[in-house]
Amino acid sequence: MTAATRSDADDRAFVRGHTSLRRPPLLPEVTLWLADDVVPLWEATERRLGGTDTDPPFWAYAWAGGQAVARYVLDHPDEVAGRTVLDLASGCGVGAVAAAVAGAARVEAADIGMFAGVAAELNAESNGVRVAVTARDLLREPPPAVDVVLAGDVCYERRMTARMLDWLATAHRQGSRVLLGDPGRAYLPGTGLVRVGEYDVPTPTDLESAPVRRTAVFCLAPLVGAAAGTPT
Ligand SMILES: C[S@@+](CC[C@H](N)C(=O)[O-])C[C@H]1O[C@@H](n2cnc3c(N)ncnc32)[C@H](O)[C@@H]1O
Numbered sequence: 001m002t003a004a005t006r007s008d009a010d011d012r013a014f015v016r017g018h019t020s021l022r023r024p025p026l027l028p029e030v031t032l033w034l035a036d037d038v039v040p041l042w043e044a045t046e047r048r049l050g051g052t053d054t055d056p057p058f059w060a061y062a063w064a065g066g067q068a069v070a071r072y073v074l075d076h077p078d079e080v081a082g083r084t085v086l087d088l089a090s091g092c093g094v095g096a097v098a099a100a101v102a103g104a105a106r107v108e109a110a111d112i113g114m115f116a117g118v119a120a121e122l123n124a125e126s127n128g129v130r131v132a133v134t135a136r137d138l139l140r141e142p143p144p145a146v147d148v149v150l151a152g153d154v155c156y157e158r159r160m161t162a163r164m165l166d167w168l169a170t171a172h173r174q175g176s177r178v179l180l181g182d183p184g185r186a187y188l189p190g191t192g193l194v195r196v197g198e199y200d201v202p203t204p205t206d207l208e209s210a211p212v213r214r215t216a217v218f219c220l221a222p223l224v225g226a227a228a229g230t231p232t
Contacts, residue, residue: 011118014048019060019119021126025202026067029074030097031126033119035060038206049114059111059119062094064201064208065181066152068215070098072179072197073150077102079177083147086110086176088138088154089164093120093131095150095181100129104148108132139163143171152181161187172220180220183213193218 018041019033035041038056046054062070073080073095081103087096090109097120100107109120109131117133124131143149149171154164169192172178182188183201197217205211 008118011115012122015059015115015119015122018044018057024062024067024094026071026199027062027074027094027098029101030070030094030123032062032092032094032097032123033060033126034062034092036204038204045114055113057115058091058113059116060092061204061207062092063153064183064203064213064215065154065185066091066094067181067201068183068197068199068217069095069150069152069179069181071199071201072181072217073098073102075197079179080104080148085148085150086138086144086146087120087131087150087152088168089151090120090133091116091152093123093133095152096120096131097123097127097129099148099150100124100131101127106132108134108146110134110136110138112137139167143167143174143176145174146171146176148177148179150179150181153183153185154180155182155185155188158187161185165189169220173223178220180218181215182218183208183215192221194221 019035021031022034041057080099085099085104085107087109090111093109096107096109120133155161168178200212201215203213
């Protein structure tokens with residue numbers, strides 16, 4: 001089946017057909033449609049999209065960084081309650097769902113990946129919350145004026161990370177609170193971040209090298225004086 005013949009209903013059926021509803025141990029407050037085995041799902045995705053150069057099914061997992069951001073938001077609802085929240089690179093929408101559960105006024109999940117929007121919608125529905133989704137590449141636009149930007153696990157690929165961090169720094173300068181969750185990926189910057197939380201996140205061993213990843217949540221460091229423009 002090609003992209004041209006796919007419908008939203010087909011995509012929802014595909015996501016549900018390759019996942020099951022789970023409560024991640026770190027996030028017992030939420031239920032998410034998540035997968036077990038990455039390789040068979042990746043192959044099924046390629047068959048469905050009729051290609052062989054498909055990105056991994058990021059949307060079928062709650063990655064360590066996203067789970068940590070979600071845990072932080074659930075533990076600190078004051079960070080998001082009554083506020084507008086963007087979950088950038090949302091994958092399954094774990095951060096977005098947690099923000100909505102924690103009382104955010106409006107939540108948007110943004111991810112350019114195929115099926116990510118559908119997964120985030122299904123996951124919002126399974127928790128009885130509302131999350132708007134977009135597949136636009138927001139990194140090509142100025143950051144929107146939102147109170148909080150969540151970014152879970154976005155430091156795993158050099159070019160993408162550079163784009164993400166530039167954009168997040170701009171959002172920060174514009175006044176958004178930026179919360180970044182990361183288990184120590186290769187391109188996590190060594191400076192400019194302030195650790196606000198840390199969690200042991202249970203992780204699938206076919207995706208990660210260990211069953212548990214120590215994962216931090218950071219905010220961007222406060223802007224300093226006239227140098228505002230670059231986080232310290
Ligand atoms: C490792 S996953 C993390 C997903 C989610 N935040 C989590 O922690 O579970 C990284 C995600 O970044 C998304 N991504 C990559 N480039 C992006 C971009 N320019 N805009 C939005 N999402 C992007 C991918 O599609 C993928 O879903």
